[in-house]
Amino acid sequence: MTLDIGGSHLDTSWFLLLSAILFVLGAAGVLVRRNPLVILISIELMLNAANLTLVTFSRQLQNLEGQLFALMSMTVAAAEAVVGLAILVDIFRTRDAEDIDDLSELRG
Amino acid sequence: MAIAVFFVAAAIAVLGGIGVVTFRQPIRSVLSLVLVMLALSVLFLLLSAQFIFAVQIIVYAGAVMVLFLFVIALLGPARELARGRLRFQTWLSALFVLVLLGLLWAMLQGVQYRQPEKADLSFFGTVQSIGVGLFTTYLYPFELTSILLLVAAIGAIYLSRRRIDDR
Numbered sequence: 001m002t003l004d005i006g007g008s009h010l011d012t013s014w015f016l017l018l019s020a021i022l023f024v025l026g027a028a029g030v031l032v033r034r035n036p037l038v039i040l041i042s043i044e045l046m047l048n049a050a051n052l053t054l055v056t057f058s059r060q061l062q063n064l065e066g067q068l069f070a071l072m073s074m075t076v077a078a079a080e081a082v083v084g085l086a087i088l089v090d091i092f093r094t095r096d097a098e099d100i101d102d103l104s105e106l107r108g
Numbered sequence: 109m110a111i112a113v114f115f116v117a118a119a120i121a122v123l124g125g126i127g128v129v130t131f132r133q134p135i136r137s138v139l140s141l142v143l144v145m146l147a148l149s150v151l152f153l154l155l156s157a158q159f160i161f162a163v164q165i166i167v168y169a170g171a172v173m174v175l176f177l178f179v180i181a182l183l184g185p186a187r188e189l190a191r192g193r194l195r196f197q198t199w200l201s202a203l204f205v206l207v208l209l210g211l212l213w214a215m216l217q218g219v220q221y222r223q224p225e226k227a228d229l230s231f232f233g234t235v236q237s238i239g240v241g242l243f244t245t246y247l248y249p250f251e252l253t254s255i256l257l258l259v260a261a262i263g264a265i266y267l268s269r270r271r272i273d274d275r
Binding site for chain 2: 001003005006008010012013014015016017018020021022023024025026027028029031032033035036037040041042044045048051052055056058059060061062063064065067068070071072074075076077078079080081082083085086087088089090092096
């Protein structure tokens with residue numbers, strides 16, 4: 001399936017593949033990195049990749065709902081970043097938690 | 109022309125994504141993420157989503173990333189140690205990530221695209237069309253997001269307040 005953008009023909013699956021690659025990179029960041037701040041950044045990367053999928057399908061189906069949902073998802077991402085960073089600042093205030101593995105008090 | 113723009117923006121986005129994961133210092137990860145967001149905003153413009161393009165730059169690359177930079181400046185530079193406590197974490201993660209990429213690839217092969225009936229893109233994604241959508245059909249979710257933002261703001265203020273009783 002091709003999209004006609006300014007006379008050039010781009011494949012829809014290119015956009016979807018790029019989105020998949022970015023999502024997987026974000027997932028790798030969440031799994032591999034141990035700095036809690038970098039984990040939050042990787043989650044933002046995954047949310048951005050999901051937004052690209054939404055906007056791509058919105059353009060493909062010529063249906064505006066995908067773009068509106070991308071807006072909602074940006075709002076949720078902003079709220080998530082604010083609360084996550086507030087929690088991080090609160091944790092860092094009492095001690096140095098450079099490694100997410102140090103935050104293991106909830107272990108049963 | 110559009111194809112060249114797409115591939116340049118996609119290359120920048122992938123390089124930025126790799127930078128987010130591999131840089132040791134958090135501030136470089138944040139700046140790489142800003143790069144990814146700018147590249148993605150170009151792609152949004154290609155997909156005729158002008159309003160999302162503006163919001164992506166103003167809200168995401170502007171506000172959210174500045175928030176991250178402020179927190180890094182507040183907490184000071186923290187280098188990540190090279191080795192973690194879990195010995196097989198990297199290999200397990202690599203396996204998981206490869207499986208996930210293969211799964212997404214397999215799903216992409218089976219997508220059935222539907223051709224839309226109308227072909228008029230002159231109003232698609234403009235501020236006007238987005239505004240009409242937000243304030244008529246999707247008014248209720250739009251108002252709910254305002255409550256979500258209010259809750260997030262109150263929660264952030266509550267979490268980051270100075271505690272008097274324990275110092």
